[in-house]
Each structure stands twice: as structure tokens, then as C-alpha cells.
Amino acid sequence: MIGVLGLLCYCAATVxxxxxxxxxxxxxxRRPRLALGLWHGVFASGLVAAGxxxxxxxxxxxxxxxxxxxxxxxxxxxxxxxxxxxxSLGVVGAVAALVLQRAESILIVDRQSHGTVAALLExxxxxxTLVGRTRVSFVSVEEPVAFAAPGLNTIIISTVLEEVLxxxxxxxxxxxxxxxxxxxxxxxxxxxxxxSACLPxxxxxxxxxxxxxTLLELxxxxxxxxxxxxxxxxxxxxxxxxxxxxxxxxxxxxRLAARSGLGSGRRGVAAAxxxxxxxxxxxxx
Numbered sequence: 001m002i003g004v005l006g007l008l009c010y011c012a013a014t015v016x017x018x019x020x021x022x023x024x025x026x027x028x029x030r031r032p033r034l035a036l037g038l039w040h041g042v043f044a045s046g047l048v049a050a051g052x053x054x055x056x057x058x059x060x061x062x063x064x065x066x067x068x069x070x071x072x073x074x075x076x077x078x079x080x081x082x083x084x085x086x087x088s089l090g091v092v093g094a095v096a097a098l099v100l101q102r103a104e105s106i107l108i109v110d111r112q113s114h115g116t117v118a119a120l121l122e123x124x125x126x127x128x129t130l131v132g133r134t135r136v137s138f139v140s141v142e143e144p145v146a147f148a149a150p151g152l153n154t155i156i157i158s159t160v161l162e163e164v165l166x167x168x169x170x171x172x173x174x175x176x177x178x179x180x181x182x183x184x185x186x187x188x189x190x191x192x193x194x195x196s197a198c199l200p201x202x203x204x205x206x207x208x209x210x211x212x213x214t215l216l217e218l219x220x221x222x223x224x225x226x227x228x229x230x231x232x233x234x235x236x237x238x239x240x241x242x243x244x245x246x247x248x249x250x251x252x253x254x255r256l257a258a259r260s261g262l263g264s265g266r267r268g269v270a271a272a273x274x275x276x277x278x279x280x281x282x283x284x285x
Contacts, residue, residue: 143158
């Protein structure tokens with residue numbers, strides 16, 4: 001029982017203490033890939049600890065149920081162990097059913113989104129080109145949008161956005177979205193969404209999803225900067241921040257500008273300050 005309690009205490013620590021530790025300071029903004037790995041590593045270890053504690057309880061209950069108690073053993077101890085095992089087995093079944101139900105709901109929403117994007121491509125696509133092995137489709141819509149569609153392995157860019165950005169900035173946007181596709185960021189986001197769906201209203205689940213989404217954007221920014229240069233990515237983000245009225249994009253632009261020495265970076269440093277807010281790090285787009 002001590003081992004089971006220890007595992008449960010570790011699981012509780014990953015839920016209550018890990019977000020506080022991981023959100024301390026500005027290092028996440030500087031090292032988004034490391035931060036994402038730590039967030040998901042702690043999350044995975046918490047799941048393993050919870051699963052191991054439940055399995056241990058079930059096995060201990062089965063062992064006690066089919067064994068003869070030693071002489072002098074209080075009757076209450078075997079009874080508690082057996083009840084704990086059965087309760088744990090019921091918890092496993094309930095959790096499995098919840099995860100499957102929530103996962104099915106998320107998959108349905110994703111399929112609907114893929115259908116919407118496919119219809120948009122069929123009705124409004126102006127032209128399609130290839131960047132590497134990734135298809136980039138330009139669509140005639142009034143909104144300045146750019147996003148990756150993982151299910152279609154396609155990047156969607158509006159012609160309005162193409163008119164606003166110069167060629168280097170447009171390529172930076174494409175490389176940003178390509179990063180999401182190449183590094184399977186959609187799967188990572190889906191995992192965070194599933195966790196939030198299974199734990200609605202739980203603060204640590206919301207922080208985990210918010211951190212995942214934001215760090216993925218920073219990772220994509222950094223890869224695009226390595227391919228296209230910090231100046232092009234920063235300029236593209238700055239223009240998008242004005243067009244779409246997104247302060248988070250401006251902070252990301254200034255983060256890259258500060259990193260490359262293109263500006264004072266005073267507001268870029270403010271992006272790091274947001275990591276210490278009580279409700280999480282920078283807002284996602």
C-alpha cells in the first residue's frame with residue numbers, strides 16, 4: 001500500500017506542482033523545444049504513475065483475495081486491500097470509457113474541419129504549388145489567413161495575405177506552417193486537447209494545453225527563422241499582428257527581433273514576462 005500511495009503522491013505532484021515549476025522564469029521562451037519536452041515528459045510520467053498505482057492496487061487485491069491470511073493478521077487489512085483492488089478496476093474502466101468517448105468527439109470535430117477545408121479548396125483554390133513535398137494552396141477569400149491542414153498535408157494561404165506580404169515574408173509564413181506538418185504538431189495538440197476534454201475545468205489541464213499550443217508556435221517560428229532568416233519571420237509576424245489584431249504575434253515578432261539583434265527587444269522581453277502570469281504563458285493564436 002505504501003508503494004501505491006507513493007505513486008499517487010507523485011501523480012498529484014505532477015498535477016499541482018509541475019505547472020508552477022515549469023512556468024517559473026522566462027526560459028520557456030528561449031528554449032521552447034526543451035520546455036515542450038519537459039511539459040509532455042512530466043505529463044507522461046504522471047500518467048504512468050497513475051496507471052501503475054491502479055494496476056498495483058488491482059494486483060494486490062487479487063493476491064489477497066486468493067491467499068490465506070497469515071495468523072494474527074487483522075481482518076480489516078485484507079478487506080481493505082480487496083475493496084481497493086475492485087475500486088481501482090472500476091476506475092480503470094471508467095477512465096478508459098471517458099478517454100475513448102472524448103477522443104471520438106475530437107476525431108469527429110477534426111473530420112468536420114477537414115471536410116470544410118476540402119470544400120474550401122474545391123471552391124476557392126486559385127493555384128497550388130509544392131514546397132518540398134508539401135502542397136501549398138492559395139485560395140481566394142477575403143480574410144488574411146494561413147494555416148496547415150494536417151489531414152490533407154496542405155498549407156492554405158489566402159490571396160489577400162499574399163498581397164500583403166513580400167516574397168521573403170510569405171516564404172517565412174509557409175515554412176512556419178510546414179513545421180507544423182513536418183513535425184506532426186497536430187498530434188501533439190490533439191493530445192493536449194484530449195487531456196483538457198477529459199479534465200474540463202481543471203486549471204492544470206488548461207495550462208498544459210495553453211503551454212503546448214504556444215510552445216509549438218515558438219518552435220515553428222524558430223525553424224522558419226533558421227530557414228528564411230529572423231528578419232523575414234519577424235516582419236511577417238509584425239504585419240500579421242496588425243492585420244489580425246493579435247498582440248501575441250507582435251510579441252513573437254519582437255522575440256525574434258531581439259534574438260537576432262534587429263531591435264531593442266524591450267517588448268520581446270515582455271513576452272518572457274508573460275510566462276509568470278497566474279493563468280499561463282503567452283496567449284495562443
